[in-house]
């Protein structure tokens with residue numbers, strides 16, 4: 001056993017004076033009632049498990065249609081918080097999958113917007129567009145949102161993200177790779193012939209379904225996740241007993257962790273870190289991998 005270091009009487013006096021001065025200046029402990037400084041992009045009250053599992057968050061929302069005549073994508077629907085008292089919000093563009101329309105994912109619009117995001121659910125130029133095209137359309141939708149849309153003044157153009165289902169998830173990876181300034185990406189049951197995403201730097205949470213036979217996790221989500229370098233923030237969540245179509249109906253686990261990831265990385269809101277690190281577990285989650293703790 002190592003002997004404990006002893007302090008001379010003179011050193012003990014110096015240490016005690018130092019401690020008294022530190023406490024007097026508030027250096028070790030916050031004053032009673034003081035709160036940690038809020039990040040500049042935090043929106044809404046402190047989250048709880050039930051607030052992020054609920055079907056609606058704290059913000060009232062409205063929605064508006066986007067014409068199919070816009071340039072670069074096929075129109076869609078914008079969902080936004082009506083509150084203007086807290087400043088601007090981050091924004092998320094979401095693409096449906098092959099042959100599907102936004103209506104297949106539309107439950108996500110108010111679910112995410114009511115947590116404090118502007119959301120555009122897109123229609124693609126044609127329902128047969130491939131992932132590379134869907135990626136370009138997601139970026140065109142974000143450009144439209146911040147430059148031309150009727151809600152542009154509500155958005156912080158430096159805090160943007162993408163998500164999508166299946167080929168829309170493959171497009172989400174394409175968009176993240178081509179625009180590293182995005183703050184977050186969430187491919188859902190992503191499908192893509194490209195397996196290596198080693199140049200993705202955007203914080204990316206991939207959500208796959210255990211029993212997916214259209215984009216099996218073994219040949220899609222898992223290699224996609226593995227190929228993203230560990231120096232990029234990333235997470236892989238596999239939903240227990242979920243098919244390829246899990247994003248097409250309200251899914252509490254998927255929504256809860258999408259909200260946490262988007263809040264953590266679009267809003268730099270560290271109040272949501274508790275839901276991501278230590279890594280989530282439970283009956284709904286077959287597997288979870290991550291880069292915790294987040295830098």
Ligand SMILES: CCCC(=O)Oc1ccc([N+](=O)[O-])cc1
Nearest residue numbers: 097098099100165166167191214
């Ligand atoms: C809702 C449709 C989801 C989706 O994109 O499914 C598919 C993904 C890939 C193929 N395919 O490569 O033929 C088909 C459907």
